[in-house]
Amino acid sequence: MRLSRYFLPILKETPKEAEIVSHRLMLRAGMIRQQAAGIYSWLPLGLKVLDKIGRIVREEQNRAGAIEVLMPTLQSADLWRESGRYEDYGEEMLRIKDRNKRDLLYGPTNEEMITEIFRSYVHSYKDLPLNLYHIQWKFRDERRPRFGVMRGREFLMKDAYSFDTDQEKARDAYRRMFVAYLRTYRRMGLTAIPMRADSGPIGGDMSHEFIILASTGESQVFCHKDLLDLPIPGEDTDFSGDLTPIMDQWTSLYAATDEKHDEAAFAAIPADKQVSARGIEVGHIFYFGTKYSEPMNAKVAGPDGVERPVHMGSYGVGVSRLVAAIIEASHDDAGIIWPEAVAPFQVGLISMKPGDAAVDAACTSLYAALERSGIETLYDDSDTRAGAKFATMDLIGLPWQLIVGPKSLAEGNVELKRRATGEREVLPIAAALARLG
Ligand code: ATP
Ligand code: MG
Ligand code: MG
Ligand code: MG
DSSP states (O other): OBGGGSOOOOOSSOOTTOOSHHHHHHHHTTOEEEEETTEEEEOHHHHHHHHHHHHHHHHHHHHTTOEEOOOOSEEEHHHHHHHTHHHHTGGGSEEEEOTTOOEEEEOSOOHHHHHHHHHHHOOBGGGOSEEEEEEEEEEOOOSSOBTGGGBOSEEEEEEEEEEESSHHHHHHHHHHHHHHHHHHHHHTTOOEEEEEOOOGGGOOSEEEEEEEEOTTOSEEEEEEGGGGGOOOOOTTOOTTSOOHHHHHHHHSSOEEEGGGOOHHHHHTSOGGGEEEEEEEEEEEEEEEETTTHHHHTOEEEOTTSOEEEOEEEEEEEEHHHHHHHHHHHSEETTEEOOOGGGOSOSEEEEESSTTOHHHHHHHHHHHHHHHHTTOOEEEEOSOOOHHHHHHHHHHHTOSEEEEEOHHHHHTTEEEEEETTTOOEEEEEHHHHHHHHO
């Protein structure tokens, strides 16, 4: 993409309304635009990151055996009357009436709807296990929408729903998601720690929140320091095998959110291993058994022919919140530092002298070569002074900057800068391309 033809509305001033660094940087880097309290448009650069996060989530859900669907944002209130949650959910639910005065709501989550789909088609244990997920916008009328997309009212969530014949099999499904989540966050460059958690309005008795430690986090959390260094299960993990050893390794060390905190158990950890910190909830998984299947009559016949309510779990990832959480975890005074896997472009190609025939020619051919190799490149071909170009590239945080100026070019060289470390290296054009390839 040529910057001169892109839509990247960089803000020079630091927006006063933004209280935390990720919100400030997302506004300054032209990633989002607020349309109403907690409701945002995603501008091109922001949308690219959102899509990359969604793609990683999808790949890991699929790897773990979940199957993608897409449910609507609007739901019928009648569905929620069946589970009893239409009245229970409270003020966070946005209730809407259509022209025929029928009650609708903008979905804050989808347990009811997926249960309705399940009960319409699945009646036998032979069709289980089943795990269906979607990535869809949710609406929760938060009392205090704040911190940009970190706590929006409209936000993008991945929510998966598992169906099994009994509790033991449902726990297997839970473990698959637990392991998939460990992999998902690590691929985005994050260390997310699973912590024992309250199940809130979803209900149920087994629940973990995935938490990223950050001073701006809204949760108080406690954990054993060794959790920060545990190895993440590899790509070759067998999701049809027994994942108990992996989950046991993670759950045998102390980790709990405020609501589940046990002072005595925490005090038993050696003092130098006690971590008490603020955290950002980037995911939350639940096992809740027959809480929805029973009232909504979602039953499957077992091998004995007897019909029993199906055992369910649900598994959420805060896809849009992750954009902000990654920035909270990875930035410096100059701006964002994107981990490669979620970076909107891999390389920022900077022309130091647009209009200079040799520089233009080198940039054009570098740009073509990078694009040919599938390396997403933002080519700053604009007629701006060098200082401003560097500041913009640092702000938007692409992993590499490839700088082409007349002096080095005369010797056949370009300069390559790594955003994360600030390291710069002057090297021949071919070597720079090889490094990026
Ligand atoms: P929180 O405690 O932050 O209000 P929650 O516990 O209400 O979140 P869940 O119902 O567990 O949220 O939803 C699954 C995931 O969706 C959360 O782990 C979080 O990452 C994300 N999420 C929830 N509410 C919001 C929001 N208002 N804005 C952005 N992401 C959100
Ligand atoms: Mg909430
Ligand atoms: Mg929560
Ligand atoms: Mg939660």
